Amino acid sequence: MVAFKYGEWDYICRVSPQPICSLFFRQLLVHPDRGEQAAPDAYLQLPAADPTAREAALRELGLGIRAPCAIPRMESVGGKPDALGNAANIVACCLSLFVVAGFIRKAFRRKAAVARVEILILLGLYGLLKFFEIFATGAFLEQGARAVVWLTALHLALVVCFFGALVWLGFLGLQLVEDGTPLSLGPLAASLAFLFIGSIYIFLDTGFGVTHYFSSQPASHLYSPWTFSLVILWPLIALTIYGGLTVLVAVRILGELKPVIVVLCSLMTLGLGEIFRWVLTQPICHSSDATVDGSFVASLLELGALGLVVYNWTCLTEAEWEEYNDLGFAFPPAHPLPMAQHPSRPPSLNTAPPQDPSYPPNHAYNPDPYRPQSHFQQNPHHVLEPSGDQQGPLVTNAFASQPASHLAYDPKT
Known part of the structure; x- marks a missing residue:
């Protein structure tokens, strides 16, 4: 009551x-x-x-x-x-x-x-x-x-x-x-x-x-x-x-x-x-x-x-x-994954691009001959040393950071 x-x-x-x-x-x-x-x-x-x-x-x-x-x-x-x-x-x-x-x-x-x-x-x-x-x-x-x-x-x-x-x-x-x-x-x-x-x-x-x-x-x-x-x-x-x-x-x-x-x-x-x-x-x-x-x-x-x-x-x-x-709303991890292990990285970018036989083996293609080549263009397979809080290479190939138009070229042109 x-x-x-x-x-x-x-x-x-x-x-x-x-x-x-x-x-x-x-x-x-x-x-x-x-x-x-x-x-x-x-x-x-x-x-x-x-x-x-x-x-x-x-x-x-x-x-x-x-x-x-x-x-x-x-x-x-x-x-x-x-x-x-x-x-x-x-x-x-x-x-x-x-x-x-x-x-x-x-x-x-x-x-x-x-x-x-x-x-x-x-x-x-x-x-x-x-x-x-x-x-x-x-x-x-x-x-x-x-x-x-x-x-x-x-x-x-x-x-x-x-x-x-x-x-x-x-x-x-x-x-x-x-x-x-x-x-x-x-x-x-x-x-x-x-x-x-x-x-x-x-x-x-x-x-x-x-x-x-x-x-x-x-x-x-x-x-x-x-x-x-x-x-x-x-x-x-x-x-x-x-x-x-x-x-x-x-x-x-x-x-x-x-x-x-x-x-x-x-x-x-x-x-x-x-x-x-x-x-x-x-x-x-x-x-x-x-x-x-x-x-x-x-x-x-x-x-x-x-x-x-x-x-x-x-x-x-x-x-x-x-x-x-467990809630499904967690933030990204505090330490980024290595580039080669990143889930959004296309598999084709994890391998080196094919080299043309007419070019020297260590020579990278420069689409603009009047622009100086960067360090990564001169050394396309150079690997950066990781920092103390990361594991694995940060960059496995310099061409991974270049646009797709830079990766495909015609040697005849």
Whole structure:
């Protein structure tokens, strides 16, 4: 039996607190028509008659709505005594920022790499979304505050833009447009601007209920297909497109197996991280007495998936690739075959041309008597010494490199 339907956040916010739940919490706490002085919705189960008790409860609440286990707000900012907030995820996000900075430095130094500017934009978006995730999930601010809604909306909008940039990065592998040019950066900037403006408007309107179009009606239903599409459906679509394009480029164009293995590992790592974030967060929270949840494990696994994406991009821009002959798309061998063993060489060119009896045995025919003869024309059977990395003679007969008209002549003319 399905626990929830498309667009419903009630079950998710109870069993798997996510940043999106802060927007619905604001809907329930502050009705857009009655104002902040009115009592909150009964769905929150907060004291309605006593404002002081309600404020005291709000100061300690963590992420989610009526969650059985939630990390409380940290004591240093006025929260629950002895509480550290979501310290584990804060550390994981800070670690992600340092690692992403290293990725950006590495990508910036690859001046001639394909899609260098686009991968820098992707990494920059990931660093920004992790920065805002610290404030959206770190239990710094009081639940229902305006600042929480703004920071959560920024965080979620950057997530939407990140997956849009990931799709474009996969599309560039087809090389239908030249990377780093206005033909690539223009559509990328336009699509990111569209995604950011559109998504942040939907998230803000969901939290503040300005137009009542994107907010849940009534608020206690926690129903919003728009946010459900942006937060859950769009990342799945983007990952499918990116993975499909990467596999297509690797197998059909480059004939390589290595990028396919890397992209599959990155998708599996990301999927494992989402399992910790959405499914295992409550068991981890209960087992740790509301000290940590699954978000910090998810952040580390997402960082690992990003590292594999960067590694895959590095591999796709390498000058040389390993050969995979079993796929049928391998490159020519690194060392050329000897001329006499080349498969495309006609058999007739492997033997010396017939000599006319009227000519000296070591005299080569010169079709132009006014042009000096080259070394190979004077010595038609001279054999070049092979280099250290090749085997066999490079040239077995000087006439092999001459046009067919030079090989056939009439002694009478």
